[in-house]
Amino acid sequence: MRNRPNVLSIVLAGGEGKRLMPLTADRAKPAVPFGGTYRLIDFVLSNLANSGLTKMAVLTQYKSHSLDRHIAQTWRMSTLLGSFVASVPAQQRTGKQWYMGSADAIYQSLNLITDEEPDYIVVFGADNIYRMDVNAMLEAHIDSGLECTVAGIRVPRSEASAFGIIDAADDAKILQFLEKPADPPGLPDSPDESFASMGNYIFTRKAFVEMLKADAEDPDSKHDMGGNVVPFFVNKGQAQVYDFTKNDVPGSTDKDRNYWRDVGTIDAYHAAHMDLVSVDPEFNLYNRHWPIFTQQYQAPGAKFTLRGTAEDSIVSAGCIISGGDVDRSVLSPNVVVDKWAKVEESVIFSGARVGRNAVVRRAILDKGVHVEDGAEVGVNRDADLARGFHVSDSGITVVSKNGSVNA
Ligand code: ADQ
Structure with a gap:
């Protein structure tokens, strides 16, 4: 086994979640309740914790009060072992403006990276429902020697314009990346499906920091992870895809091994709940080998x-x-x-x-x-x-x- 690298995980949790209105009228999307006792952010944080990646910074911005409170009350890690889940609000460290985009959120928080000096930086979104062994993706990233790895999953082509779409070679190198194209291309072996980015990335530190600094100076950039950062590494020939079908976590079933849902609309959010209550759900909340952690309320039994x-x-x-x-x-x-x-x-x-x-x-x-x-x-x-x-x-x-x- 190789020595454990130093990894900092950055969770992007500043999104407004407009399509989930009115549930996001008063709270950030990652703070939206899910499955009775959870909040959306618990899924990514549980995946990181279960993968042993326990240095996490959560970048918040939009209506972050209930999100901050939930993180502070729930995600108390052992500082003795160097673990932490830090909720980091926008602080205007680089000027008077709020975060201009997801890449700018990280740029404005570069002090986290400078302080921690990680070998690798895991950048994950905060609003998806799934179980994922992030360590397996990290291994693939390290083995490739490339600067950027993007997690990818097949989605119906009819829904693919909401995602970053990946065209990858047989060796997983990304040839082309289109952020939210109007007419997404299908896959050669399955024309009704497209290969989408899950919005989860791993970067090698030096290259990532250099890129963020250059991006901050670029007046034409939207400072967006999918729109600017990933295409930059793709154009450099330094990006590969990690295929989510390789995902396997302890206790997962054939049904939920590759389950990943963007519950970003009211209909998708409701449908994911109807799955949870079905007799044989696709997503098994009861997998005790890879628990999803959350706050336990002080309340008597139902x-x-x-x-x-x-x-x-x-x-x-x-x-x-x-x-x-x-x-x-x-x-x-x-x-x-x-x-x-x-x-x-x-x-x-x-x-x-x-x-x-x-x-x-x-x-x-x-x-x-x-x-x-x-x-x-x-x-x-x-x-x-x-x-x-x-x-x-x-x-x-x-x-x-x-x-x-x-x-
Ligand atoms: P979207 O989810 O549409 O697409 P975005 O709105 O940037 O992209 O949200 C990504 C994550 O970043 C979310 O967790 C969100 O909360 C957070 N975020 C957004 N703006 C932020 C800001 N200013 N500060 C901090 N956090 C912020 C992305 C990718 C696509 C990919 C999909 C998969 O861009 O390529 O296919 O995720 O869901």
């Missing part, structure tokens, strides 16, 4: 009274199902579902309350929402729109934080 039921559902601690019926839904801590209420195919954040005889169907209720006795949400699209709720393309109704649903 309680079911007055013949309250939950089927095919995740019900978190502190919930009280008092005579209502919950079906194919995910409930965060401290949700109350009252007598004769029905909750179906819904995602309910902590502290929400569903009153007697109320109906919640294919809806997402943000924190603290109150559905009054007898009220309905997700049942009639026009009525939901008229009440000012957001309704997604596939008809998922979202009620904003602390909102009320009146009868």
